[in-house]
Amino acid sequence: MDVIEAIKTRRSIRKYKPIPVEEDKIVECLDAARWAPSANNSQPWEFLVVKNAETRRKLAEIHRYGRFMAESPVVVVFIADPSKSENWYHGDVAVAVQNFLLAAHSLGLGTCWMGVINTPFEEPIKKLLEIPDKLRVLCTVSLGYPDEKPSRSRRPLEEITHWEKYGCKTK
Numbered sequence: 001m002d003v004i005e006a007i008k009t010r011r012s013i014r015k016y017k018p019i020p021v022e023e024d025k026i027v028e029c030l031d032a033a034r035w036a037p038s039a040n041n042s043q044p045w046e047f048l049v050v051k052n053a054e055t056r057r058k059l060a061e062i063h064r065y066g067r068f069m070a071e072s073p074v075v076v077v078f079i080a081d082p083s084k085s086e087n088w089y090h091g092d093v094a095v096a097v098q099n100f101l102l103a104a105h106s107l108g109l110g111t112c113w114m115g116v117i118n119t120p121f122e123e124p125i126k127k128l129l130e131i132p133d134k135l136r137v138l139c140t141v142s143l144g145y146p147d148e149k150p151s152r153s154r155r156p157l158e159e160i161t162h163w164e165k166y167g168c169k170t171k
């Protein structure tokens with residue numbers, strides 16, 4: 001699958017087959033994440049892989065919009081270190097997450113990004129996983145073999161694209 005195809009066919013998956021994900025595939029996705037660009041190559045990310053069913057159940061209990069973490073065989077927690085990139089850590093780690101989503105999709109795996117940073121879920125998740133105070137949790141991402149094929153639309157390209165000056169729609 002080439003990159004453009006992966007970008008266009010990836011969808012958020014919230015239903016998973018009850019089968020485990022091979023360790024080498026998890027590592028491959030994490031490796032893709034770490035090759036993301038970051039401001040000054042600061043790489044302000046760390047990844048925490050959760051497979052334990054009880055921990056996933058607790059994550060699902062905490063995150064109101066991520067109940068399906070109880071059923072996805074893997075959850076990856078994307079951690080940001082603001083001390084490595086004070087102004088850009090949020091964007092830097094988000095780019096790594098997108099790499100992870102696309103790599104997973106190209107390997108036949110499904111994912112869903114659940115926002116955590118600046119939500120009431122962040123502190124309880126940090127506490128549960130013993131994540132140090134100085135770090136932030138950008139998001140959790142569920143990972144597993146998809147058991148649904150959702151389709152979603154996008155705003156038309158013409159609506160969101162301007163040429164040369166804002167508001168100019170002719171190329």
Ligand SMILES: Cc1cc2nc3c(=O)[nH]c(=O)nc-3n(C[C@H](O)[C@H](O)[C@H](O)COP(=O)(O)O)c2cc1C
Nearest residue numbers: 010011012013014065066112113114115116150152
């Ligand atoms: C920053 C961010 C936060 C998100 N948080 C959640 C979430 O808490 N729960 C969830 O089910 N999906 C979440 N999503 C997934 C979006 O709902 C999804 O990407 C969007 O509806 C587009 O659908 P698609 O990914 O299938 O193309 C989040 C996505 C992003 C980028």
